[in-house]
Amino acid sequence: MAPTASTPPPAPAPSALSEAWNDVLLLHARVENALAVVLQRRHGIGLSEYRALGHLATSAAGELRMQELADKIGLNQSSVTRLVTRLNTAEFTYRDVCPDDKRGVYTVITESGRTRYAEANATYEATLRNVLEEAGQADPRLVPALSALGLLDG
Amino acid sequence: MAPTASTPPPAPAPSALSEAWNDVLLLHARVENALAVVLQRRHGIGLSEYRALGHLATSAAGELRMQELADKIGLNQSSVTRLVTRLNTAEFTYRDVCPDDKRGVYTVITESGRTRYAEANATYEATLRNVLEEAGQADPRLVPALSALGLLDG
DNA sequence: GAGAGAAGCTTGCATGTGCATGTATGCTTT
DNA sequence: AAAGCATACATGCACATGCAAGCTTCTCTC
Numbered sequence: 397m398a399p400t401a402s403t404p405p406p407a408p409a410p411s412a413l414s415e416a417w418n419d420v421l422l423l424h425a426r427v428e429n430a431l432a433v434v435l436q437r438r439h440g441i442g443l444s445e446y447r448a449l450g451h452l453a454t455s456a457a458g459e460l461r462m463q464e465l466a467d468k469i470g471l472n473q474s475s476v477t478r479l480v481t482r483l484n485t486a487e488f489t490y491r492d493v494c495p496d497d498k499r500g501v502y503t504v505i506t507e508s509g510r511t512r513y514a515e516a517n518a519t520y521e522a523t524l525r526n527v528l529e530e531a532g533q534a535d536p537r538l539v540p541a542l543s544a545l546g547l548l549d550g
Numbered sequence: 551m552a553p554t555a556s557t558p559p560p561a562p563a564p565s566a567l568s569e570a571w572n573d574v575l576l577l578h579a580r581v582e583n584a585l586a587v588v589l590q591r592r593h594g595i596g597l598s599e600y601r602a603l604g605h606l607a608t609s610a611a612g613e614l615r616m617q618e619l620a621d622k623i624g625l626n627q628s629s630v631t632r633l634v635t636r637l638n639t640a641e642f643t644y645r646d647v648c649p650d651d652k653r654g655v656y657t658v659i660t661e662s663g664r665t666r667y668a669e670a671n672a673t674y675e676a677t678l679r680n681v682l683e684e685a686g687q688a689d690p691r692l693v694p695a696l697s698a699l700g701l702l703d704g
Numbered sequence: 705g706a707g708a709g710a711a712g713c714t715t716g717c718a719t720g721t722g723c724a725t726g727t728a729t730g731c732t733t734t
Numbered sequence: 735a736a737a738g739c740a741t742a743c744a745t746g747c748a749c750a751t752g753c754a755a756g757c758t759t760c761t762c763t764c
Contacts, residue, residue, distance in 0.1 A: 407607035407664065411675055414604075416700040417581070417682075424578050425624035427571070444750080450568075453561035462713060470579035475751050477714055482750095499712045499759045510561065521565055528567075541698035546570040598720080616743060629721050631744055636720095653729045653742040 423531055423538065430527045431520060439516040441486075444469060444479050446520060449488060449513040452505040459492065459504040488512060525549060577685055577692065584681045585674060593670040595640075598623060598633050600674060603642060603667040606659040613646065613658040642666060679703060 410418075432443045441449075451468045452460055460468075466476045480503045483489040488509030494500030505513075528547050532539045542548045564572075586597045595603075605622045606614055614622075620630045634657050637643040642663030648654030659667075682701050686693045696702045 404612065404661070404664065406610055406612065407604075407668065407671075409608055410604060410671075412700055413678060413682075414675060417678055418601075420574075420578070420699065420701075422624050424574070442750085447572075450561075450564060454563055456560055458558065458560065463711095470576050471750095472752055473713070474715080474753080478750075481714095494712095497712080497760070501713065507558070510558065514561065517561075517564075521568060524567060524571055528571075541695050544695035544698045545574065546566055547574075596720085617741095625720095626722055627743070628723080628745080632720075635744095648742095651730070651742080655743065 419535070419538065426531065427524070427527050431523055434519055434523045435516055438519050439512065441512065441516060444471065444475075445483060445486075445488075446513070446516050448476075448479055448483060448503075449505065449509055450517070452489065452503065453510050453513045457504075458510075459502040461494070461500050461502060465503065483509070573689070573692065580685065581678070581681050585677055588673055588677045589670055592673050593666065595666065595670060598625065598629075599637060599640075599642075600667070600670050602630075602633055602637060602657075603659060603663055604671070606643065606657065607664050607667045612664075613656040615648070615654050615656060619657065637663070 409415075428443065435441055435443060435446055439446075447469050448465055451465060452458055462473055462476050462480070465471075465480070466473045469476070469479075471479070480489060480491070483503070484491060487506060489503050489505050492502040492504050494502055528542060529549065532542055532548055539548065563569075582597065589595055589597060589600050593600075601623050602619055605619060606612055616630050616634070617627060619625075619634070620627045623630070623633075625633065634643060634645070637657070638645060641660060643657050643659050646656040646658050648656055682696060683703065686696050686702060693702065
């Protein structure tokens with residue numbers, strides 16, 4: 397019989413799928429938080445700023461259109477507009493109109509932006525490596541998946 | 551020689567580690583967005599609400615303390631306070647003080663909360679399965695990792 | 705070539721989140 | 735038992751993000 401009428405039985409445990417995704421979520425949250433903290437403290441930029449600079453710096457001409465950035469970062473187009481506004485204010489980028497399509501806007505990275513990215517990049521890579529390493533040690537179940545993704549030092 | 555003096559050379563390509571993590575980020579963004587959209591449209595609740603209800607519904611007594619919820623969901627403690635406020639407003643939960651520690655606050659799930667969770671759970675599981683399946687097909691590189699995590703249909 | 709609709713970006717608004725702080729309760733030391 | 739510190743949660747504030755609407759420019763059809 398049920399233990400007590402006052403407490404309904406707990407719902408059945410979530411599926412293995414849900415639990416596995418939950419693990420991904422917790423890993424994601426931990427890693428992203430660690431990266432955000434260290435980038436902000438040591439280089440004064442946020443994660444989205446860092447990633448935008450990264451895509452710009454490694455693109456052929458040092459410039460990308462709004463929608464391209466949005467796709468690469470996984471953000472909304474409107475969010476990218478504000479993000480680029482912040483980067484412009486910090487003099488890491490500037491806007492340039494597309495010559496052949498006047499609706500388009502190129503965001504171009506400046507020398508200052510390249511420098512800041514290069515500095516932050518070292519911190520980012522090191523932190524990412526460390527946090528993933530720690531995560532693998534804290535929860536060995538993650539190791540095979542992390543390896544499969546190429547996320548553990550090889 | 552350099553193509554043109556006006557465009558500095560692009561930064562070296564990011565490390566394999568960074569690129570791998572970027573893939574995780576894009577996967578995360580796509581899946582979470584899909585889940586959020588479908589939960590909101592079909593059940594009128596957000597992702598965090600759904601997850602909080604899930605942890606509450608499957609806990610032994612249908613109740614958890616603030617910090618416990620925060621840990622399980624991966625949110626800030628203050629964020630959980632607002633989250634629970636929303637759940638209370640919707641009558642999915644109510645607050646109950648901890649008898650032995652009057653600082654503590656239990657969030658208790660109601661019958662209504664259990665019902666809503668059960669409904670949403672079916673949608674959530676199905677969507678998660680589909681989106682991951684699609685992701686694996688769109689980018690076969692992910693398949694080994696998804697399998698290692700137990701994220702692909704058995 | 706003129707009008708209709710699509711594409712690309714920006715802006716107004718609402719919201720969820722984090723950080724820092726405030727408040728109440730518990731614990732420990734003397 | 736009083737004081738001082740720690741713990742647990744709530745609140746003020748700032749901000750990044752998404753959605754919907756608006757504006758400009760391009761494109762296609764007639």
